[in-house]
Amino acid sequence: MGILLWSFTSIAQISKASLQASGLTCALCAKSIYTNLTALDFIDSVDTDLETSSFLIVFKPGIKLDIDAIRRKVEDAGFSVSKLLLKVDQGGLAIRNDQKIRIGDNVFHFIGVKNQQSPASFEMRVIDQKFLSAKEFKKLTAGSKISCYQFSKSLPCSMPEGDGGAVGIFHVAL
């Protein structure tokens, strides 16, 4: 079963990401994040907006996307992720609130969304604790009853049946 699913992962449905880092202002600091990110094998290119400490990341097609590795690289540089938007190029996904769907190599748990069919291309925001500033995490989780989100592990809180081959599970909002 796992092997069967593995073959699906080569279809890259997440092509780009926009990341904002927090805790820094200097170009020297941004450079350390940039250097760390470009060292990841699934990242094709990184464009920096120094004024906003933002990084536009383009992923290589066909290589497993490890979202936690991106976060770790920012933290290794000495900073934090305050925003991560993933661009999904896959229309017709049935998005339901509090439901998990596999997109590419990862499983995403949609929180606080209206039930809908996804457009051909859309952005979703990772809202696990380590992908938000402390302030925003508090604000977003104030009304949430989902415990694994509260404790924020981007590790499986509960992986859906048959998704053993996924890299990780992340909570996302639109």
Added chain:
Amino acid sequence: MMHNSLRLPSIFLFLLLHCLQLDAQELYVYSEPASNVPAKSLSFKYAGKWMSESELGHEHTTVRHMAESSIGLGKFLMVRPAISVGNMYNRYPDQKLRFESASIYAKLRVLSIDDVHRHFRAAAFVKGVFSKNDLQYAEITADGDQTAIQGGLILTQLLHKLAISGTGSLVEVMHPDRWKDFGGQTFYGYQSINYSLSAGYLLFPRKYTSYEQTNFNIYVELIGSRGLDRDYAFMDLAPAIQLIVNSNAKINAGYRFQISGGAYRMGTSSLSISYERSFLNAIKRKKK
């Protein structure tokens, strides 16, 4: 001394209010911020310190050259071995440079509250210094003047581009004389509280466009020391400037001078110039 020191908080308040809207950095020239160098990064620094010393009625300039390397062991921990050579402790007219000290510094970031363009961070540090110097002055440092150990705490607040940082530490001189019986009180003290309050801000560029832009930072630091087992206390003011070139090299220049109190010191003013080059992701490991 008292009314003189009252002036200082107002200088910092002025600086704080004046710079809140502007840009600043925390890569201080005389002190350390609570942030560490990036994990797996390596940097090398040369620092020179020049001081005018009056000895046996002769005014002459003495120097200390220091080489250090900062190593990011992890995202929370860095270490920094350093050595120095100099002629500061020579007997006049001998001006030959000699090996003076070796030290190791370790800093652990213990708290980080990050937000976009700001952070509040705390770090704890320890330093061990082996020095060949004899005890000659009352002033206690962890810069190689005496064999000593130091432990302390750093708090740093980054507000957009202004950075304010405070450091407090205890220094214990570990020179063998400390445990010798000289038949009564000796001239030298062996314990001090050393502290600093630092502010810095980025003057240029006004707007960031690339990693290649040269950054220009200015700093003002207040550096003080107070003897615990012998009575001395002084405060120095140290304005400094810094250029950051290519996002990987720093050139620093600062002038430090006493503004209040006093102690039996080698000198009350000194000039420092340093150059530091960073190498990101320099330490490769097979497993992440």
